[in-house]
Amino acid sequence: MSQFLHTKYADLRPYIPGEQPQDRKYIKLNANETSMPPSSEVLKALSNPLIRGMGKYADPHCHALRQAIGEYYNVPEEQVFVGNGSDEVLGFCFMSFFSETSRICFPDITYGFYEVYANAFHLDAQAIPLREDFSIDVEPYVRTDRHVVLANPNAPTGMVLPVQAIERIAAACPERIVVVDEAYVDYGNASCVPLVARYPNLVVVQTYSKSRNLAGARIGFAIASPEVVSDMMKIKCAFNPFNMSAMALSVGIAAIRDTEYLKWCTRRIIENREYTKTRLERMGFYATDSHTNFLFVHHPALDAEVYYRALKAAGILTRHYAVPRIRDFLRITVGTRAEMDAVLEATEKILRCQGRHAS
Amino acid sequence: MSQFLHTKYADLRPYIPGEQPQDRKYIKLNANETSMPPSSEVLKALSNPLIRGMGKYADPHCHALRQAIGEYYNVPEEQVFVGNGSDEVLGFCFMSFFSETSRICFPDITYGFYEVYANAFHLDAQAIPLREDFSIDVEPYVRTDRHVVLANPNAPTGMVLPVQAIERIAAACPERIVVVDEAYVDYGNASCVPLVARYPNLVVVQTYSKSRNLAGARIGFAIASPEVVSDMMKIKCAFNPFNMSAMALSVGIAAIRDTEYLKWCTRRIIENREYTKTRLERMGFYATDSHTNFLFVHHPALDAEVYYRALKAAGILTRHYAVPRIRDFLRITVGTRAEMDAVLEATEKILRCQGRHAS
Numbered sequence: 001m002s003q004f005l006h007t008k009y010a011d012l013r014p015y016i017p018g019e020q021p022q023d024r025k026y027i028k029l030n031a032n033e034t035s036m037p038p039s040s041e042v043l044k045a046l047s048n049p050l051i052r053g054m055g056k057y058a059d060p061h062c063h064a065l066r067q068a069i070g071e072y073y074n075v076p077e078e079q080v081f082v083g084n085g086s087d088e089v090l091g092f093c094f095m096s097f098f099s100e101t102s103r104i105c106f107p108d109i110t111y112g113f114y115e116v117y118a119n120a121f122h123l124d125a126q127a128i129p130l131r132e133d134f135s136i137d138v139e140p141y142v143r144t145d146r147h148v149v150l151a152n153p154n155a156p157t158g159m160v161l162p163v164q165a166i167e168r169i170a171a172a173c174p175e176r177i178v179v180v181d182e183a184y185v186d187y188g189n190a191s192c193v194p195l196v197a198r199y200p201n202l203v204v205v206q207t208y209s210k211s212r213n214l215a216g217a218r219i220g221f222a223i224a225s226p227e228v229v230s231d232m233m234k235i236k237c238a239f240n241p242f243n244m245s246a247m248a249l250s251v252g253i254a255a256i257r258d259t260e261y262l263k264w265c266t267r268r269i270i271e272n273r274e275y276t277k278t279r280l281e282r283m284g285f286y287a288t289d290s291h292t293n294f295l296f297v298h299h300p301a302l303d304a305e306v307y308y309r310a311l312k313a314a315g316i317l318t319r320h321y322a323v324p325r326i327r328d329f330l331r332i333t334v335g336t337r338a339e340m341d342a343v344l345e346a347t348e349k350i351l352r353c354q355g356r357h358a359s
Numbered sequence: 360m361s362q363f364l365h366t367k368y369a370d371l372r373p374y375i376p377g378e379q380p381q382d383r384k385y386i387k388l389n390a391n392e393t394s395m396p397p398s399s400e401v402l403k404a405l406s407n408p409l410i411r412g413m414g415k416y417a418d419p420h421c422h423a424l425r426q427a428i429g430e431y432y433n434v435p436e437e438q439v440f441v442g443n444g445s446d447e448v449l450g451f452c453f454m455s456f457f458s459e460t461s462r463i464c465f466p467d468i469t470y471g472f473y474e475v476y477a478n479a480f481h482l483d484a485q486a487i488p489l490r491e492d493f494s495i496d497v498e499p500y501v502r503t504d505r506h507v508v509l510a511n512p513n514a515p516t517g518m519v520l521p522v523q524a525i526e527r528i529a530a531a532c533p534e535r536i537v538v539v540d541e542a543y544v545d546y547g548n549a550s551c552v553p554l555v556a557r558y559p560n561l562v563v564v565q566t567y568s569k570s571r572n573l574a575g576a577r578i579g580f581a582i583a584s585p586e587v588v589s590d591m592m593k594i595k596c597a598f599n600p601f602n603m604s605a606m607a608l609s610v611g612i613a614a615i616r617d618t619e620y621l622k623w624c625t626r627r628i629i630e631n632r633e634y635t636k637t638r639l640e641r642m643g644f645y646a647t648d649s650h651t652n653f654l655f656v657h658h659p660a661l662d663a664e665v666y667y668r669a670l671k672a673a674g675i676l677t678r679h680y681a682v683p684r685i686r687d688f689l690r691i692t693v694g695t696r697a698e699m700d701a702v703l704e705a706t707e708k709i710l711r712c713q714g715r716h717a718s
Binding site: 001002003004005006008009012013014015017018020028031033034035036037038042043046047051052053054055056057058059060084085087088091096097098099102116117119120175177200201209213214215216217218225227228230231234235237238239240241242243244245246247248251 | 360361362363364365367368371372373374376377379387390392393394395396397401402405406410411412413414415416417418419443444446447450455456457458461475476478479534536559560568572573574575576577584586587589590593594596597598599600601602603604605606607610
């Protein structure tokens with residue numbers, strides 16, 4: 001730390017991204033990315049005239065991309081905010097609507113970034129415990145007047161709330177912001193976007209990093225009331241007006257229009273998820289009811305951290321959280337069928353080996 | 360404005376980017392961009408394996424790009440911070456080292472974003488007047504203990520301070536941060552990067568948006584002490600860990616390595632600048648001593664706003680600032696020889712027409 005870092009960050013705990021070790025080749029199932037290539041339209045988009053004209057600034061208002069996303073969701077461009085990944089979208093959302101001592105709440109087990117933001121922006125944050133089975137109890141969110149941040153489906157549990165539950169939360173207190181992070185919505189779930197027309201306090205955030213196979217392209221968006229989007233645009237323009245590159249705009253438009261590929265990819269992931277889940281259950285695992293591109297699994301006879309290390313030794317990266325309540329679980333991203341077969345094969349070996357040690 | 364925008368932004372004045380009208384085709388000389396295409400290596404870089412693997416997150420530490428920039432400047436990777444455009448780099452710099460009521464200073468006439476940041480972060484900002492001839496008087500910066508933000512060369516004047524002057528400012532008060540924004544350094548100027556080894560309070564910021572012909576790619580960087588860079592990385596990881604896309608990383612590496620093309624482009628721009636300046640001077644214009652890719656010009660018999668409008672009507676975009684001290688000046692980005700000939704031809708016509716009206 002230099003002598004210059006502002007003292008208000010003395011306790012700052014930055015987000016820790018999934019590891020990216022370079023020591024060998026791994027099957028990378030630790031960051032809920034995809035193992036599929038981007039749409040061929042995306043690769044074509046990178047040789048379009050917008051890219052050759054990259055000497056000029058791209059549109060800071062991102063009209064064309066916001067329009068394309070709006071068309072997909074049947075909302076006008078004025079209700080779409082785009083950012084350099086959904087993390088930046090969430091960041092601008094926090095910057096715009098919350099300030100030091102703003103009161104927010106989110107589940108005790110959820111995407112780790114909400115706590116990082118709460119910490120970085122010095123918010124008064126309450127972690128509301130998930131039920132024993134990791135499901136979200138809606139009542140505390142309905143009763144509180146705190147701003148709400150909810151991932152739906154939730155991570156790393158993969159479990160989903162019905163749209164009606166989110167609606168109850170949004171309706172309960174129209175004076176507070178309700179952010180719904182739908183990073184994993186495309187894996188067969190209903191979106192809250194249609195609620196936005198009725199609830200001006202609702203901000204629905206989505207990403208291209210999962211179902212659109214574009215984690216490396218950094219594209220996220222929010223759909224909200226025109227006023228909320230206009231506020232976020234204003235804050236963006238005071239921080240980084242040109243937050244979207246010509247490449248991101250070009251790729252973003254191509255990807256959102258390729259609905260067929262989205263459907264094909266998400267169908268495959270759901271198939272591979274259910275296939276893997278069934279096999280793991282046969283081996284004695286418990287898996288949560290995941291509606292995402294990952295599984296969250298526990299085995300009564302296998303320490304989750306040991307399992308994580310053994311998979312890593314077998315060349316497979318997964319994610320283990322050494323934190324209360326979920327330290328006995330492992331999060332495994334769903335990749336291709338071949339990748340999942342590698343996980344299953346390695347898991348069988350690990351269990352056999354573990355059995356020998358135990359006996 | 361929604362009811363949710365935090366009250367602390369009531370007086371927020373966002374940055375106003377150069378206009379991008381879509382009503383017709385313009386020669387765009389209003390944003391100090393380039394009229395040259397990116398390096399052919401850049402276009403090749405967009406079909407490399409990093410892009411096909413864009414389903415995965417790119418390296419949040421941006422090792423390969425920081426290393427490539429470090430090689431160019433002969434500093435280790437630990438001294439290089441990269442961001443989504445130099446605006447974001449400046450943003451993280453402000454976030455890291457300044458907080459509400461931090462005392463900073465910058466020239467009264469300079470890049471407009473410093474005031475926007477000062478305003479957005481609620482800093483105590485002092486605007487130190489340029490001399491009558493728009494040169495920077497170093498003494499007030501040496502005497503004050505405020506943090507300093509200086510563009511060198513300065514914009515929109517184009518005028519440059521010698522490295523020794525910056526060194527005096529950095530040396531005068533080692534407890535405060537001195538940010539030197541070298542967006543236009545490549546047009547024949549000496550960089551302050553070599554000073555960083557001796558002054559841990561110095562942060563040198565550069566961009567790919569000017570000399571590297573990549574305004575649309577959003578790549579900027581800072582070179583500073585390892586401690587300062589590590590602080591900025593920490594703040595970045597609490598806001599947007601994956602701020603650089605696979606595309607930006609790939610393009611950034613290819614562009615920084617193509618030194619020949621950089622030299623060729625900047626030489627052409629300098630030639631075109633001097634050519635245009637000489638011609639304008641012959642028409643009675645005064646032009647500041649620009650060391651950048653733009654000219655800042657004034658004509659005693661031609662109102663600068665009228666000139667701006669007349670050029671726009673002729674299909675040429677330039678930038679006029681309706682603010683005190685510089686409202687009689689016009690900023691014209693230096694483009695290709697053909698574009699500058701179009702400016703000169705239009706200017707001759709405007710002056711003739713103006714003469715007729717005056718007589």
